[in-house]
Amino acid sequence: MTSQLFAICFNATRPPDLARFWSGFLGWELDAGQEGDLAILPPDGKGFRIRFLPGREPKTGQNRAHFDLTSASPEAQARTVARALELGGSHIDVGQLPEEGHVVLADPDGNEFCVIEAGNNFLADTGFVGALACDGTREVGHFWSGALRWPLVWDQDQETAIQSPDGGTKITWGGPPVAAKTGTNRLHFELALPAGADWEAEVDRLVSLGATRTDIGEGDGVRALMLDPDGNEFSVRRPR
Numbered sequence: 001m002t003s004q005l006f007a008i009c010f011n012a013t014r015p016p017d018l019a020r021f022w023s024g025f026l027g028w029e030l031d032a033g034q035e036g037d038l039a040i041l042p043p044d045g046k047g048f049r050i051r052f053l054p055g056r057e058p059k060t061g062q063n064r065a066h067f068d069l070t071s072a073s074p075e076a077q078a079r080t081v082a083r084a085l086e087l088g089g090s091h092i093d094v095g096q097l098p099e100e101g102h103v104v105l106a107d108p109d110g111n112e113f114c115v116i117e118a119g120n121n122f123l124a125d126t127g128f129v130g131a132l133a134c135d136g137t138r139e140v141g142h143f144w145s146g147a148l149r150w151p152l153v154w155d156q157d158q159e160t161a162i163q164s165p166d167g168g169t170k171i172t173w174g175g176p177p178v179a180a181k182t183g184t185n186r187l188h189f190e191l192a193l194p195a196g197a198d199w200e201a202e203v204d205r206l207v208s209l210g211a212t213r214t215d216i217g218e219g220d221g222v223r224a225l226m227l228d229p230d231g232n233e234f235s236v237r238r239p240r
Helices: 014-028 074-086 136-149 199-209
Strands: 006-011 029-032 038-041 049-054 065-069 103-106 114-116 131-133 150-158 157-163 168-172 187-194 223-227 234-238
Touching: 006 014, 014 029, 014 038, 014 049, 014 074, 014 114, 074 103, 136 150, 136 157, 136 168, 136 199, 199 223, 199 234
Parallel strands: 006 049, 065 114, 131 168, 187 234
Antiparallel strands: 006 187, 029 038, 038 049, 065 131, 103 114, 150 157, 157 168, 223 234
16 A cells, blocks of 8 residues: 655744744644644644644854745735735745746745745645645656656656655755755655555565665664655654
8 A cells, every 4th residue: 555645744943833823824724633732723624733843053154945835816916915914924035037027935944935926826725725836857756756646747858756646745855956955854755555454565665666764863673764866854653
């Protein structure tokens, strides 16, 4: 049985504050998990949750991944930006040009995200959380397509994107040049298997696709800690 994308995890200096921001901003329910962590749950119960974990490392440089949020109209884009600022977000400059229509913001912990202008055809079928946009190679896009068994919906000029067969948020990789990795990523994927699945066999399958096992991070016996072909951390939860 194939792993599912269970959560996108933020390593946060103040997890409760960051969870409240994203819960209020996205309108997702705040949930205190059985393991004592905080998460927000998608309103329709489908897709991934967002978890907020304690992280000790200060933020240095841009994250390797950020959310792209969609807009139905210029007025809707302005309302989304205003809501983010009211909840504690801020405008930031990452080198965007004045003529570009998207707005670049940061959450209260400094994590970048974009509010995309209306009329973006690539994100038209995704919903409000249009994409998780990642810095990465074509190889890693193909790895994650095989790992999750999500089809490639874009594969041109070294840029790749995948999307669940059920639709929803896309995951994209921008191709080279890929910035050098320094330290542990602030955002990472957590995968989970259905009850009764063979956890070790799934870990071996991911290794055969190009992942490697590592002992960096949680190391709690509940998750296998791994790196994808670009060196990004992810974990695979044991079935309950």
